Amino acid sequence: MNPMSLFSLSEHLERLSKDGDPLAVLSATVDFEYFRDWLVEGLGYGDGSRGRRPPFDPVSMFKVLTLQAQHNLSDAKMEFMIRGRLSWMRFLGFELGGVTPAENKIRHFRNRMTETAT
Template identity: 50%
Template sequence: MRQPGFVDPDERYQLLSENGDPLVKLAALIDFEAFRPKLSTALKRSDGSKGGRPHYNPVLMFKILVLQTFYTLSDTATEFQSRDRLSFMRFLGLGFEDAAPDRHPG
């Protein structure tokens, strides 16, 4: 029996994959980066010269909308799940140290 200790994230991700994580399959089927030009054009954001909160990656936000639709989640539930679930973190490309987008500005 293994001693309890620090958990290797790669081992956890491997176990999720072996158990049929549907988000791995989805990410393999869809090239989300292909949507970046259209998303960037549609969002037309300010250049940030006047300050304010930095913008989130448009592909990340699109993937969050996919998760909300796929799992029928509210903004609040999506925020929580994006911080809590390894499968969501991997799908979104977030590490443990990365902040997940939140529903509140500031």
């Protein structure tokens, strides 16, 4: 087995984009940042001053729910798919080896979105 080069991950992701990654097309088509102010205000995101672990980025979590609905996945399966697909991690803004949302965080975010919509 050949050792990976320093640039092998970025080269791999570049090839995915070149091959027509649909999530890259979605990112280019939809300005998800447009929803940031509404998400922060509507969900009551704080500034992290209470000393707890900061919540996941609300735009990233909104994207999680978008992918989950698009693929009809359970919370547990969504957690797995986020960690298992490089293109999904890139689309969602998560780093390889970094912290990703567990199924409980996904469920909690969806519940907060549902509660604030009423």
